[in-house]
Amino acid sequence: MAEVLVDIPQVLAPSVDGARELRVEVPGGGAAVREVLDVLARDHPRFGRKIRNELGEVRRYANVFVGQDNIRDLAGQDTPVPDGVRVMIMQSVAGG
Amino acid sequence: METPQDAHATSAAAPAAPDPLVEPGAELTEDELRRYSRHIIIPEIGVTGQRRLKNAKVLVMGAGGLGSPALLYLAAAGVGTLGIVDDDEVDDSNLQRQIIHTTSRIGVPKTESAAAAIADLNPATDVVVHNVRLDSGNALEIFAGYDLILDGTDNFATRYLVNDAAAILGKPYVWGSILRFDGQVSVFWRGHGPTYRDLYPEAPPAGTVPSCAEGGVFGVLCAQIGSVMVAEAIKLITGSGRSLLGRVLILDSLEMTWREIRVRPDPELVQPTELLEDYGAFCGITAVSADEEPLPAVDARQLAELLERRAAGEEDFLLVDVREPGEAEIVSIEGARLAPRGLVLGGEIDLPRDTPLILHCKSGGRSGEVLRHLAGEGYDDVRHLDGGILAWVREVEPGKPVY
Numbered sequence: 001m002a003e004v005l006v007d008i009p010q011v012l013a014p015s016v017d018g019a020r021e022l023r024v025e026v027p028g029g030g031a032a033v034r035e036v037l038d039v040l041a042r043d044h045p046r047f048g049r050k051i052r053n054e055l056g057e058v059r060r061y062a063n064v065f066v067g068q069d070n071i072r073d074l075a076g077q078d079t080p081v082p083d084g085v086r087v088m089i090m091q092s093v094a095g096g
Numbered sequence: 097m098e099t100p101q102d103a104h105a106t107s108a109a110a111p112a113a114p115d116p117l118v119e120p121g122a123e124l125t126e127d128e129l130r131r132y133s134r135h136i137i138i139p140e141i142g143v144t145g146q147r148r149l150k151n152a153k154v155l156v157m158g159a160g161g162l163g164s165p166a167l168l169y170l171a172a173a174g175v176g177t178l179g180i181v182d183d184d185e186v187d188d189s190n191l192q193r194q195i196i197h198t199t200s201r202i203g204v205p206k207t208e209s210a211a212a213a214i215a216d217l218n219p220a221t222d223v224v225v226h227n228v229r230l231d232s233g234n235a236l237e238i239f240a241g242y243d244l245i246l247d248g249t250d251n252f253a254t255r256y257l258v259n260d261a262a263a264i265l266g267k268p269y270v271w272g273s274i275l276r277f278d279g280q281v282s283v284f285w286r287g288h289g290p291t292y293r294d295l296y297p298e299a300p301p302a303g304t305v306p307s308c309a310e311g312g313v314f315g316v317l318c319a320q321i322g323s324v325m326v327a328e329a330i331k332l333i334t335g336s337g338r339s340l341l342g343r344v345l346i347l348d349s350l351e352m353t354w355r356e357i358r359v360r361p362d363p364e365l366v367q368p369t370e371l372l373e374d375y376g377a378f379c380g381i382t383a384v385s386a387d388e389e390p391l392p393a394v395d396a397r398q399l400a401e402l403l404e405r406r407a408a409g410e411e412d413f414l415l416v417d418v419r420e421p422g423e424a425e426i427v428s429i430e431g432a433r434l435a436p437r438g439l440v441l442g443g444e445i446d447l448p449r450d451t452p453l454i455l456h457c458k459s460g461g462r463s464g465e466v467l468r469h470l471a472g473e474g475y476d477d478v479r480h481l482d483g484g485i486l487a488w489v490r491e492v493e494p495g496k497p498v499y
Binding site: 009010011014015046049050059060061062063065068069070072073088090091092093094095096 | 158160161162163247248249250251252255272273274275276277278280295296297298299300301304305306307308311313346355356357358359360362438439442443444
């Protein structure tokens with residue numbers, strides 16, 4: 001069982017019952033981003049649909065970071081999540 | 097559109113501060129040496145850096161939450177020319193955060209109000225007022241006159257327009273964005289590093305992210321993010337330090353944490369070579385065409401009658417307030433149920449299909465959006481309140497507060 005902490009942006013918190021941080025337990029040893037998102041989508045289907053499209057791809061207005069790096073710059077959803085490294089979901093805001 | 101050759105050529109790893117953006121201007125006068133002495137005696141700025149600031153032309157997009165502190169600090173720092181783009185007027189609801197404006201200037205165009213404050217702070221500043229709404233027809237021409245663009249606008253469509261215009265002209269673009277307690281700030285610069293599109297290729301679905309007018313904004317957050325934006329502008333102009341190019345700072349002002357993430361030019365991304373015709377459409381905002389059927393509506397007096405008849409058991413309908421909870425706390429219509437627009441459009445709230453619905457918001461815009469969405473989902477008995485709760489207060493309950 002690997003445990004991963006996921007940071008949720010304020011604009012998406014309503015789809016995870018208001019949480020800004022989620023503790024995700026991923027079966028097996030190490031976790032990749034896909035497995036973390038799978039667990040999130042299972043527990044919070046609406047949140048899952050906001051992050052990934054029907055094909056299971058991360059939506060272009062959502063960004064998923066492992067540590068400081070966007071998974072788009074790494075191995076996408078195959079990016080491993082090392083022990084103790086947080087996953088951060090980031091969505092755009094436009095206020096000024 | 098073309099493939100981003102320039103982004104490919106740029107080293108993605110830790111882009112260092114490029115050369116100073118601006119050549120030094122004229123010699124400083126005795127008054128200027130005294131006024132700017134606390135900057136000049138810092139080695140990283142010095143007399144030369146101060147002369148660069150004097151020669152710099154910075155365009156500030158929006159004299160609102162972020163633009164207010166940014167303009168004041170840029171003027172105080174001795175930036176020679178400040179352009180201001182804004183087509184709005186000062187409102188009393190701005191003054192909780194837009195510190196360049198004052199109570200005595202309520203109703204005055206924001207550009208003029210800001211120019212007055214700047215003239216008071218630093219009369220040597222050359223202020224250029226652009227009292228217009230930026231669009232695809234004027235953006236390139238306005239931007240061309242400036243060394244650097246600082247973006248404090250308040251909607252996704254303008255954000256993409258500003259990015260694209262700055263990218264096409266190869267100008268650095270200091271970007272900051274705020275909502276409630278959350279802020280994001282970075283520097284984008286095509287040819288030297290990533291652009292806004294590398295971070296956010298697309299805007300979130302229209303209506304799912306509230307604006308500051310709807311969701312609220314922690315007033316001092318404007319200064320927290322706005323001051324970082326000015327620091328980046330000054331560093332780029334003077335060529336000092338390491339800029340935020342390639343990094344984004346993410347502030348949670350409630351938890352008081354600053355996170356840093358990396359952003360790289362995306363080699364797959366097609367960068368624009370000309371402006372889009374319609375940025376609203378790009379952001380999923382459907383313009384209401386003149387020949388569209390008017391939406392089914394009730395006016396405030398009709399709604400008051402309907403509510404009376406509902407109380408008497410003669411009518412059955414649900415009155416749905418699609419504003420944010422904080423807005424409802426200021427003023428609401430008795431008997432309305434709260435269902436914020438973003439949650440309805442995002443699917444978090446399912447409204448009943450077996451009851452007629454009457455939607456309302458502040459002035460009729462958001463309720464119209466939700467109505468169109470519900471109609472598309474097959475709801476067949478939905479109306480909305482013309483003019484929103486503002487019309488209700490005006491016509492039915494004049495004693496209630498407006499905002």
